[in-house]
Amino acid sequence: ENRINLGLQERDEKHIDKYIDFMGGTITKSKCIKNMNNKEFISYRASFRSTLVSKFLYKLGITPNKSLTLDYKGKMTNDFIRGVIDGDGYIRKTHTEVSIATGSIKFAKQLQEFIINNYKVRCTIRKTKVHLYTVGVFGGKQVRKILEELYGNADVYLERKYLNAMLCRNTQATTF
Numbered sequence: 001e002n003r004i005n006l007g008l009q010e011r012d013e014k015h016i017d018k019y020i021d022f023m024g025g026t027i028t029k030s031k032c033i034k035n036m037n038n039k040e041f042i043s044y045r046a047s048f049r050s051t052l053v054s055k056f057l058y059k060l061g062i063t064p065n066k067s068l069t070l071d072y073k074g075k076m077t078n079d080f081i082r083g084v085i086d087g088d089g090y091i092r093k094t095h096t097e098v099s100i101a102t103g104s105i106k107f108a109k110q111l112q113e114f115i116i117n118n119y120k121v122r123c124t125i126r127k128t129k130v131h132l133y134t135v136g137v138f139g140g141k142q143v144r145k146i147l148e149e150l151y152g153n154a155d156v157y158l159e160r161k162y163l164n165a166m167l168c169r170n171t172q173a174t175t176f
Helices: 010-022 051-060 078-088 105-119 140-151 159-171
Strands: 003-009 029-036 039-049 089-091 097-102 124-129 132-138
Touching (some): 003 010, 003 051, 010 029, 010 159, 078 105, 078 140, 097 105, 105 132, 105 140, 132 140
Antiparallel strands (some): 089 097, 097 132, 124 132
């Protein structure tokens, strides 16, 4: 349909507020509570309807089933990759891994190609479940290099991922 949703876990609520500000305050935030395995899971969501935005996202390959089918048609940039890491990525606290999970092998290959060509680091794809692939960069120097590129001059990011990236960057002073 034409509904656009941004949903994040409770600890990232401030990022939802930033998104609402970016949208001119014209959308509202809602709190979602789910019970899973006798645990309460709280998240926040901001959503709106727009046929124009929906059509634009479809042209980029971003569809309601994007987790399994994404074949990204837009331009990949540091900002885009940082957003993917913020949403579906992982920065290991030992600073030896940056990885992104996706259900789309096409998107996994696109990410891998972009990372190798633009950051000049080794990048692998592993099939971790039936419909899940992990695109990863491993090793301290390579991880610091990619995080410096992605977060060094960034002004839009998920706060907890940024803090971890900066901690990694400052762990060992390295010339890139």
